[in-house]
Amino acid sequence: MLPASLKPAIRVLLLFFIFQVACLTMHAQSFVEFPASLENDSIIINKNIYGHFAEHLGHCIYGGFYVGDTNKSIPNIDGVREDVIAALRKLKIPVLRWPGGCFADTYHWKDGVGPKDKRPAIVNKWWGGVLEDNSFGTDNFLNMCELLGAEPYISGNVGSGTVQELADWVQYTNFEGRSPMSDLRNANGRNKPWHVKYWGIGNEAWGCGGNMRAEYYADIFRKYTTFMGSGLFRIGSGANSEDYNWTETMMKNVPASMIQGIGLHHYSVIDWNKKSSATGFTPQDYFITMQRAWKMEELVTRHSAIMDKYDPLKKVALVVDEWGGWYDVETGTNPGFLFQQNTMRDAMIAGVTLNIFNNHADRVRMANLAQTINVLQAVILTKGNEIILTPTYHVMEMYNVHQDATLIPLKIKSGDYTMGNEKLPAVSASASMKDKRIHISLVNIDATKSQELQLDLGKVSFSQVKGRILVSGKIQDCNTFENPTKVQPMAFSDIKISGQTIHLTMPPASVIMLELN
């Protein structure tokens, strides 16, 4: 039995102990360190890492980008929605991949040029079996890219097309002088060529693009590129996630002079047979999605290492031309249209993935989020004449300061985000410098714990730090047509500076962008 006078003291001690344990479980510590000097850094974060992807799938093109050039109820320029143009310009979208995806290997571009009433319709066999009337074709796409200020990236049809068809397409878009295809372009109302630089030689050649073996596709790639002409950036259909043999075979069998980029596709999907709801997901679902997103670090590292063996000077780019979260479609929507809501979970995928790409900018020089509007991890959702911007949009907008900036390599020591016996780094980060401004993007994926972050800036001199944060009450939070601004970036000023060290607390599931100048 304790003496009565000791009891209050013990109670205080006990409370203090409980408080300490609570603090430990609610916060964890992470450290980010700048290099000793910034002088040797010369890797540029190619702006094309912030690229997008628009397929003829569901309401990405029709209803998303394009509402028809006779539409009087939704403001548009030649059929392209004005609200979408304004939102994507703000995002500084650098490059747009089109027309697929799986659709690309069924697409015959001549069906989509010339007078609209003469264009044949086809069935979109991959996506919902709906009628594709070809009212949005090459001229529409390339003129739209001009409106957006984005470079076009055309995926050619290898699976069901011909070498001649692709060679003709290049001539139609790029040929300066007189030729059968530039005459056709002229007849269709466009005199000067668009000079399309980025060309994909088929899509997912290992799957919907023709179920080819890597050896066979490498030869096909060589054949198609031979007839396309020079001065183009030719991108080979790349590996499915961890199919390292695909990259090895392509690098071994295609001479570096014939290939400028090789693709890689990876989706953050829980289970292809049970993808789970985009909004009604559990903490476990969330953790697994984060595992899939972090997987990109391993994929990029290992595919790059294979490329390094054959191309040590890193001339060939790794082009991650499809990435993002993939869930069950929203109830009541066409399962072939891949329409899903977009929550703070998607903001976490975007933040982590873009940091990975930035940190591997020596090799990753283009990436295309799948997809821009109304499909998979979209940045915009449309309903009639309304649009909403998703949490992913806001991350892309916050991060666009990294475009074409010089990468600052960071040392990161992250606290753990744990679930059962599994753990992941809670914090991801990347930094860059441009026009004497430094930007640091930070993500805490932990759904329940804050991270106390110590940021050691080395010898960087700065006079001001500004911050923006994207955070919401729950990881399931999203923007809806009823509440379109529930999730949006806010100013973040809870930053403490002592000498060359910044201290801040990252709330659970948050993305922070700091600017130093």
Ligand code: AHR
């Ligand atoms: O983005 C949706 C589809 O996913 C694409 O059409 C295909 O390339 C991939 O399998």
